[in-house]
Amino acid sequence: MERIKQAIEKDRSHYPRNDRLKSTTYRDPVPQNAWGHSQGDTDIDNINYTHSQVITLDEAILKKNRIVAHNKQDAMSMHFDLLRTLVLQKMEEKGWKTLAITSPTPESGKTLLSINLAMSIAQQPNRTAMLVDFDLRRPKIGTYLGLPMEHSLNDYLDGNLSLPQVLINPGMPRLVVLPTKNPIRNSSETLSTKKISDLIKELRSRYESRIIIFDLPPLLATDDSIALLPQIDCTLLVVANGMSTKQEIDDSLHLLPAENLVGTVLNKAEIGANSYYY
Numbered sequence: 001m002e003r004i005k006q007a008i009e010k011d012r013s014h015y016p017r018n019d020r021l022k023s024t025t026y027r028d029p030v031p032q033n034a035w036g037h038s039q040g041d042t043d044i045d046n047i048n049y050t051h052s053q054v055i056t057l058d059e060a061i062l063k064k065n066r067i068v069a070h071n072k073q074d075a076m077s078m079h080f081d082l083l084r085t086l087v088l089q090k091m092e093e094k095g096w097k098t099l100a101i102t103s104p105t106p107e108s109g110k111t112l113l114s115i116n117l118a119m120s121i122a123q124q125p126n127r128t129a130m131l132v133d134f135d136l137r138r139p140k141i142g143t144y145l146g147l148p149m150e151h152s153l154n155d156y157l158d159g160n161l162s163l164p165q166v167l168i169n170p171g172m173p174r175l176v177v178l179p180t181k182n183p184i185r186n187s188s189e190t191l192s193t194k195k196i197s198d199l200i201k202e203l204r205s206r207y208e209s210r211i212i213i214f215d216l217p218p219l220l221a222t223d224d225s226i227a228l229l230p231q232i233d234c235t236l237l238v239v240a241n242g243m244s245t246k247q248e249i250d251d252s253l254h255l256l257p258a259e260n261l262v263g264t265v266l267n268k269a270e271i272g273a274n275s276y277y278y
């Protein structure tokens with residue numbers, strides 16, 4: 001708890017304008033180009049989150065769940081910073097703003113990687129990141145972050161709340177999370193609805209300056225990811241060491257258009273301290 005508080009305080013001291021996060025009026029972000037560089041006399045931090053909940057994360061929960069990218073004192077955070085740089089270079093080169101994270105088979109570490117990558121991106125002063133839980137079968141982002149989830153994507157899909165009302169600012173400057181609380185039984189059909197495609201369009205247009213990361217289910221376990229991928233600019237494939245066969249990796253690469261593949265991460269590789277290889 002103390003470490004994340006310190007990390008957040010340190011960030012705030014670097015970017016004092018983030019105090020506005022707790023302001024009381026919501027308004028859309030100021031016009032910015034696709035890479036977060038402001039147009040006019042405003043800057044990227046000039047975003048208020050009134051209808052969105054501001055939550056203070058618990059460092060003990062983050063640590064227990066292997067979430068480290070917010071904490072520069074943790075040696076693992078540098079691996080996510082490296083991954084961030086490689087991914088952003090490619091995305092910027094191609095003009096991509098939306099990134100899908102998937103894997104051939106379950107339990108590859110997609111969700112943890114999505115969270116850590118989003119945190120690492122949000123720590124760059126000229127970037128903002130949004131993290132969306134589109135694994136509607138096994139949503140975990142909220143649990144891993146320890147979010148109370150009074151509001152979530154479920155409320156938005158049920159038509160009870162608007163988009164700004166279900167967004168959460170987890171106390172980190174320039175990071176917004178859209179968690180899913182309850183699994184949705186007909187997830188593939190839900191992900192194919194106009195409501196979801198409208199949501200993706202709204203996220204892209206309303207939050208123009210952001211890199212939007214979508215945590216998806218495994219490619220080969222359901223058709224959920226296949227239903228969504230055409231609407232997302234690019235994909236990062238997470239392969240856990242020893243957990244997918246060569247055939248499963250080949251099948252996954254066959255399903256992903258090569259031109260939209262940002263890269264492949266070998267996860268859980270027990271080589272020294274570094275368990276992420278890009």
Ligand SMILES: Nc1ncnc2c1ncn2[C@@H]1O[C@H](COP(=O)(O)OP(=O)(O)OP(=O)(O)O)[C@@H](O)[C@H]1O
Nearest residue numbers: 066106107108109110111112113138218267268275
């Ligand atoms: N780099 C890693 N090293 C060791 N364990 C890891 C690593 N990344 C994730 N794990 C562990 O693997 C398990 C699955 O992680 P995670 O939920 O992120 O995977 P996932 O691919 O999102 O799973 P699912 O397919 O169920 O959505 C968790 O217990 C997590 O702590």
Ligand SMILES: [Mg+2]
Nearest residue numbers: 110111135140
């Ligand atoms: Mg997951």
